[in-house]
Amino acid sequence: MTSVIIIGGGLGGLSAGISLQSKGYNVTIIDENLHPGGKMMPVEMNGYSFDFGPNTITMPEVFQSVINDAGGDASHYFEFERLVKHTKNIFPNGEILYQSADPDEMISELEKIDPYGATHYKEYLKEVEKLYTLAERGFFYRVFGSWRDYLAPQLSYSFMKVRPFEKMDHFHRRFFQDEDVLKVFNRYATYIGSSPYECPATFSLIGHLEMKDGVYYTKGGNPSIAKGFYQFFKELGGNIHFGTRVKEVVVKEKRAIGVVTDRDETMYAQDVIVNGDFITATKHLIKEAERPSHPDRKLDAYEPSISAFVILAGLRNYQAGVHHHQVYFTGNYQKEFSEIFNKKSLPSDPTIYISHSAATERDISKGSNLFILVNAPAIELTEEEVESYKEKIYTKLEDLGLPIREYLEVERVYTPNSIKRQFSAYKGALYGLASHRMTEAFLRPSNVSKDIDHLFYVGGTTHPGGGSPMVTISGRNVANYILKRDKFVSQKDHSFSSNE
Structure with missing residues (x-):
């Protein structure tokens, strides 16, 4: 049975683990925390229950598909409730704007504050849906290794259409005029840890998820998603070690062959997947000589997110x-x-x-x-x-x-x-890297190591980016990459990047 070690039990690591374990791999997850889900952490204090994060859930089908595609029934593990009127925005002048996934209700809200926005709202919905559709079809479910991947004929058209050179604030001013209303939509930049005055308009696609598809809440608290993943992973036979820290990724002849834990135990595997902060993990788990593409000076130069x-x-x-x-x-x-x-x-x-x-x-x-x-x-x-x-x-x-x-x-x-x-x-960044420069916005650290074979990365600091759905997708992407590699060893899979 082929063994895989995953460092970190966040949503990316759990989704990769479930996908691989369900296909007959022997997966072991090692996490330094005492709970599954990483930042999706429950906190209990004297009868009060909190979710540390994330608080806003979109794309519920992404989480459901992890379990459903692995032969389970996601409804047995967590349940979503759609919040139509989901956010109450309060402005300095005392005015209030409710955000609603009901377009007629949203237009009524805008008419009170931003008549221009009310008349252009349906146009806005069409535009952000277009951005989302292009991104989903072209970028979400791929593993990118270099700019050459974006220049492939089937992708270059989509790339230019997602407004990579326009800033988010500029994009939103096409549809809204009131400065307070603009803040509401510009806040989407913070979902990826960035500034709306610096990040590409591409990320305005978040508006499609919240304003058209809707915002969701997981009954029992959003960490129920991570708990459900963990429970299903265990039922599949997966192994998970909490309260254990990995000290080093063992590399031999430019290939990852295992890890060393803080208990000085060496564990071997065919593949190692890092589900954690790309910069911190790369710097502290891999010797600098083994990663010429990412020396310390390059890692230290990344701009941290919010x-x-x-x-x-x-x-x-x-x-x-x-x-x-x-x-x-x-x-x-x-x-x-x-x-x-x-x-x-x-x-x-x-x-x-x-x-x-x-x-x-x-x-x-x-x-x-x-x-x-x-x-x-x-x-x-x-x-x-x-x-x-x-x-x-x-x-x-x-x-x-x-x-x-x-x-x-x-x-x-x-x-x-x-x-x-x-x-x-x-540096304490919540989303890893800020998406201000083109390289961080569209060419985040690759899911496939450039220097070390059989070493992979999942999580918010890698492609396709931050946010719970994207993190979960990153895990699925890497799992599918490994599955296709092992099934078609002698074939080229053109759905992935060329850095195999």
């Missing part, structure tokens, strides 16, 4: 006025991103996102379980800075009418420091 300042706040009084997804926008959105990426400082007047899953599933948590997130640069913060900024966020929310300190029963704070430590994240 990180986050997160507060999990349990309020004993249920806050009926707080929506499942609620955003309090800053007055100057462009200044916020400039402070994050240019000044490398915490935003002076931050946009605050709140996830309140108890609004949809009332009995999931005691009181109100507020996941409070502010975009932050990937920097180290002192204890004094953390405490001061936490109080600043509380004060802003209270000034906006949301009582925090009066009803606060439990709290936990996550910063770039703790994200870096717990998830081995590059």
Whole structure:
């Protein structure tokens, strides 16, 4: 039986593991954490239940297909609920815009604030659907190794059509005029850890997922997806070791042959898949001499994505006025991103996102379980800075009418420091790499190692990018690559890149 070792049990590693295990491979997953799912982590505190992340789920069929295509029934492991009116956006002037997957309802919302946007909304939906369709057909389910892959005739047309040279903010101004409404749609850049004033308009396709297909919630909390993957993987006979850290990928004659754990145990396999931060894993698990395509100086030059300042706040009084997804926008959105990426400082007047899953599933948590997130640069913060900024966020929310300190029963704070430590994240970045430069936006680190045979990468820092569906797809892509390689050893599979 062919053995595969996967370093990291996030969604990418689990999806790759399920796909391979179901085809007769002997898969072992090794994870330094004590839970499956990586950043999709449940947190329990004194009767309060929180999802560390991700909070917004789209493309439910991606998660379902992992289990269904492996011979199982995803409905036995997790269940999705579609949220039609999914996000409540609150602007500095007190105006409110609800985002809805019902186009007529959305047009009615826009008519109150942005009449131009209301009349152009259906045109917007058509355009972002076009972007999504081109990306899905041309890019999501492929393994890319170089720019040559994009220049293939069947791809070059699609590449030019997804607006790679236009910025997201410029694209959205075609359809909306109100500056506050523009913030709502520009916020999609943060889903990939980037600035809407720097990242390509291509990523506006996220609007198709949220505004047409819809936003979903996983009953029992979004980590139920990871729990379901883990349970099914175990039922298939897969092995998983929690609380174990890999110290080194063993390379012999330019081929990965196994790993060494922090228990000084050497485990051998035909293939090694890294499900983790590409930069951190490559730098710390592989000797520099073994990876000439990625020396330390090149890895250190990558621009980190946005990180986050997160507060999990349990309020004993249920806050009926707080929506499942609620955003309090800053007055100057462009200044916020400039402070994050240019000044490398915490935003002076931050946009605050709140996830309140108890609004949809009332009995999931005691009181109100507020996941409070502010975009932050990937920097180290002192204890004094953390405490001061936490109080600043509380004060802003209270000034906006949301009582925090009066009803606060439990709290936990996550910063770039703790994200870096717990998830081995590059400088504490939440999404790995920022998608500002063309290389990071469209030529992310390859799923197939350029230097070491039988070494693969999955996760948000690799192709096709960040976000739970993309991470899951990356795992499927690598599994399919291995399956086709082993089945058609002497044949060329043109659905993948040429770096075999």
